[in-house]
Amino acid sequence: MSSNSVPSPQSSSTATARPAVPSQRRSAGLALLGSELTVLFRRRRTWAMLVAIALIPILLAVAVRLSSQTLSPGEGPPFLDRVTQNGLFVAFTAMIVAIPLFLPLTIGVVAGDTIAGEAGLGTLRYLLVAPAGRVRLLLVKYAGVAVFCLAATLTLAVAGTLIGAALFPVGPVTLLSGDVIGVPESLLRSALIALYVTVSLLGFAAIGMFISTLTDVPVGAMAATVVVSVVVQILDVLPQLAWLHPWLFSHYWLGFADLLRQPMDLGSFGDNALLQLGYIAVFGALAYGRFSTKDILS
Template sequence: MSSRERAASTADGRGVRGGRPAGGTVQLLGNEMATQFRRRRTWAMLGALALIPILIAIAIRLVGGSNPGRGPAFLDQIAGNGLFVGLAAMTVAIPLFLPLTVSVASGDAIAGEAGHGTLRYLLLAPAGRVRLLVVKYLFAAAFCIAGTLTVVVVGSLAGWALFPVGPVTLLSGAQVSVGEGLIRLLAIAAYVSVSLLGLSAIGLFFSTLTTVPIGAMAATAILAVTAQIVGAIPQLEALHPWLFTDRWLEFADLLRSPMVWDSFAGNAVLQAGYVLVFGGAAIARFVTKDVLS
């Protein structure tokens, strides 16, 4: 079988059969999710994220708690309550590791298909370009959820295995049960997942600009780091509210009693703005792009 035939066969299994839509957007999305979550690279990235809470838990178990105020947030509280492993791991993963993996997932969306020569076959269905972009973005969003849940769930399990687990003392000083503490951890995972949606749209846009996946991935990751650097410079304070990274670490309101949802709502609005702008730019670019591979 020639390389062109293999490419056509690959595309055929991902939603195009004989040049006709294979069940519409829902089936195309199902094929995309199944294909991407079967890839070794996807599981390797999730495995790397899972190592963060595991390493933190083992280090604290072997060495002991850190001095208060030193190290990542919540690190000094792990020895007293294992549920804080997930929180500490999340604060470690947000600045670099989660953006890096999301950059790979979104940056590869279109450029990866073009690089493998399968993009043209995926577009055989009528009006397939916008639909394909939507499906690719939905996978990137699903990966955001999978990544944050991996950090929180593995962190909770590691903390449960290595440390005592009990009522959680919130930032407001109140204590909640273990069950409510786990619910708040899931709420934080949802907050961080929403935080990464804007970056996913940026990565999708970069992915429409090139046929080299590594270029789109690198550009997305570099932009995420650059935005955080700009956000740390006081002289550029006027720009901070417009940065997609500005509210990434503002999930502390979910650790108060009662929970305050203002930061969650503000973050969602900010990310929605980036999704609309860069999603629209991706569509404008992709629908006019001359696809040769």
Template sequence: MSQVEATGVVTSRAAGRRPQTAAGFLALFRSELLLTFRRVRTVVLLGILAVLPVLIGVVVKIETDGPSRGEGPAFIAQVTQNGLFLVFTALAVSLPVFLPMAVGVVAGDSVAGESAGGTLRYLLVAPAGRTRLLAAKFTAGLAFCLAATLTVALAALATGAALFPMGEVTLVSGETIGVGPALLRAVLVAVVVAASLSGLVAIGLFISTLTGSGIAAMAATVGLVITVQILDSFPQLHAVQPFLFAHHWLSFGDLLREPIYWDDVLKNLGLQGAYVAVFGSAAWSRFTSRDITA
């Protein structure tokens, strides 16, 4: 895209925004949302996430004797008895690696990608305000978290219904609930998983304000995810592990108990809120004081 075309795109994105109004922020948020989901990269990432549950379901269907040995990811032993458990298995498989990497790519590119493309300076010429622009990008990142999580969950639900029986669900605590309540649990799990990635969005946004290279920001964010996952696997670091943003990601399994165990889930959400506050503030401080030259 030429510089003139990029300027025209940014002008159209900025059109109609009014400073210091909720309507102006919503217009800016819609613009960022469209920009995020129109990118080919975003579509490819969502496509990969949608294929993952299908592959898991096909493998379990072919190797029907595998789960009986108690091996494999969380909840996989229950998949052959009830296809709804494929939703929880797919989320357990994708959360440590695939989902955070996809989120890291989108969050890391949020500001740095604009700078690398030469559109950030022109975007700030409009009366958007740096704070509202940063808030819109963060909110768009949260929307991608939800979209990515729902993509995995819906693909898993469709695959599970096609390959395995569906019926009453026996929770991990032993109680049995109907399909309707089980689907509500699945929705709750998906929302909690999406919220679990909010801290990573703030971290990626902060990293994105530190550089003018979108590739560098994406690589740094994804590299940080991998590093934290490695650190979380060492028993010798048990004292610091509860403070790592990925430590409580799999706590959503407690939502499949009756009654629900909220302790670790709330710890996870509280930790993510702390990361959002710290790194969101750092991103705001950096972005509002930074000289924009591209």
């Protein structure tokens, strides 16, 4: 046979078909992610948690507005004494109030339900039908939790800004460094703080997803995830364990105060992101190790 023979139509069609496989996998992954986000944000439980988060700054602002007591500087949660002077501080104060309990509680519910919830409903087996696969399913489930983290923190920031503007005067903000910035830059700082808090919760979300792979009972996974958050925060305030504090995922949760200085100090942001990335890598690997060998019976 001549070396210059023309390739057969079959081999030509096969060669052109191969590059379509990665594209099909990406399409399947995006479709699975879209389905996951649709299911997540169609649940009444999801919207109930977002409404509850939005109520935090609303209740805080209303309580301050109705109170006749004037707070001294430093009294109460940080920035609370500044709320009556500038409504933009409502969002900052609400973020500090929500971080220790309310945000971890909602994230724990969503993360703990990722795998255990599907197993409890009997739908996990169907989600693993090709071309989904276990790795892709884990990635999609984690991405869904990450999106909820962002939605929760943005809900808190937006609700705090709106109720603060409705009940109190709004104007230039005096930063912790003593510098004064305008309203547009203040809103930008608020968005950066929401992003900071979102990043802070990603390591905790990875822990919740790992716990979710250990059981078929979603309520148990949710409760265990929330308990982990409480225990870690207790450890983070014990001076006897100061050597351990920089390794705890909650250690930098309140470090966003550095974003309220001029110029902004992004050191804690970087340290926090690096720490959370480590937790994502470790507990993501543990989740994969557990889930890849798990017998799916339902």
